Amino acid sequence: MSATKLKVMLVEDDDFTRSTVKSALEGQGLNIVYDTAFVKDGVEFAKKNRPDVAVLDYNLGKGPNGIDLANQLRRMQPSIGIVLLTAFLNPAELDTKIAQLPAGSRYLVKHSVSNIKVLVKEIAESAKHKA
């Protein structure tokens, strides 16, 4: 499926980053169906609307991180594609004890997001994951 046909959800706690990424993705023709800073809202939206891909920040401030949310979304919707954004080079280095990312998830160092096409490509790749 082409990336532009995917329903993409974005969870990022930093308002500036979220709005920038959202607008860049929309500029690439992607359909950002929902964006939020809060895990709870993201889970509720996914329950009702079953997006194709969730783009999640690793560091969501206090409480659960992007991997916790990714695991929950997969439990609710096994076919959902996951793209995890991290400011770090490798999430495993960031915290060796974190639960593993769900199978087929993609992760992207935020710095490479400056080339938005890389993110678009990862979103398309993540959507290929089959439950």
Add this chain to the structure above:
Amino acid sequence: MRSIFPPVKSKPSFNLDFSIVYVGIIFLELSIAGTELFKLYPDKKFEVVIVRAIHTILLFAFVYLAHITLRIRERNKTGYVGLSLIGLSLAIPSLLSRVLLMENFGLISDSQTNKYFFEQILISIVHAFFWIPVAIILGGQRNKIIEAFREYEARLIVSERINIRKSDNFFELKQEVDQTVRGELILQANNLLHNLTYGDDKKLSLKERNEIIQRYLKENTLREFSQRLNQKSEAGESNSKFEEGMRSLNLIRKQFNILYNFTARKAPVPAWVYTLLSFFLILPNYINFYTALEVIICLPGFLVIHLVALQINRILRRGGKYAILQTNLLTLLIGYLPFIEISIFSVFLPNLTESFPTVISAFFYPIGFFVYMRFIQIIQPAAINAIQGDEIYASPALNLAILKIVNDEFRQSESHQWATYTHGKILTRLAATSLKLEQASAKNDVENFELGLENLKYILENPTREFEQNNVCLKAEISSRLDPWEGLIGITFKIDPALEDITNERVKDLGEAVEEIISNSVRHGGSQNISINITAASHPDIKVRVEDDATNPLPLVTSRIGLGTKILNLVSDGRWSISRNGAKTTVDLTMSLLESR
């Protein structure tokens, strides 16, 4: 805790534990071998060593046999009479096998055998009715004694952690670490800002300006800085069970003098213990080396021992600066009594038939007796009760060890917080701004490009701006840690109303700890439901209990090493534990929340 040796009238029953009997056999055999090698059979060293080695193995076998027989007959406990019978059942075969071995290896001749047997039977009776029962009784109390020392160790460490955390030195360390990390972040951010400010040339095209800025952003050293912080927060040593045990032993060793001084003053060993132990320690040597007349001459020596022991007690109870020194000297004096006796005898009784081996009477015995009495002092129930009820200050070695641990925990916890902040608030925004500049450049959108650049400068001008947090009340702090989990897990939160509004700098620390427990429970335990209950404890402590339905329970030990462990240790001064009950895992944490520095 009852006395280790309760009165016969109370008809006590003791656990049958032979572990210390094995240790006693080794000491006994070494002691006898020493006498035989240096005094009795200096020309037959090889035979002595062989006889002692075989006899040791035989004794081990006898003890093991007794142990197995009792276990098969399901006898786990017995009284003084039972212990004496066990003692006899070990001491008599021991004597018989010893005599046979000595005869076979030519240490005694056939004609000496009967005489030797009857001479040694008295020593065997001492073993049967005193040393073997004592070793079994101490073995049975082993767990209680070890448990008491573990409790003491834990309490001591908690107390020292609190002292260190509230000390001026620790306060200065906190400031130093904070200023160091903050200073480096500001320096790194200012360098980048400087490069961006002076590298950006408005005369160039937007595309060229973007290329320059992107290059600076890609090459910035803030990422390495945050990685370094993260590595610091992850660095840690893992402790195996063995290492934990050795640490305890090491602590007790380092703490021994303080422990001894404290217990000796609080609950000195009774004088009769000195006298009785001296009697049973010296008796075998009297039997071996002295005639009956000489033994009778020596008996008043025990009166001297008792009088000296009474004086030791008196000095300890009276206290004073030199009490411990004086009693140490007097204890050594008791240990030197056999040597003194021999020296006096050699002057006044030139016909003395035999004497103790000098190497034993002048060195091993007094030193051994001194160490033995110190050990007895700290394991007696009255002393253990005393250390359970009172604070004992830490030795300098222990203070140093705990100081290092607390400092490391703080540095790692602080590094973790700064690393998380730098990732989440600085690097994330730099990346987003980079994207914004890229997009604006592609569209030749000068206005958005300048906006992005302004945003970049705003972040870099004061990079620590958002790290500063105002203290909030306890209820709000904990809620702020729990609310984000809504949607992922079910959370029940209860708090004592009297604690809700507490606001101080430790509240945030508790928030960190609660977050650590919850995230561990979800990530490693797979919990779906968590309840947290905060209640008041004795001032200035509060108790936090977190219960979950983890499907993959956490290890039930409190020695797990990791950043989470360190955060919990730091917050609670080491007062936390994990327990598992059915399908429920419970974390209990106590912390001083209401204290002032």
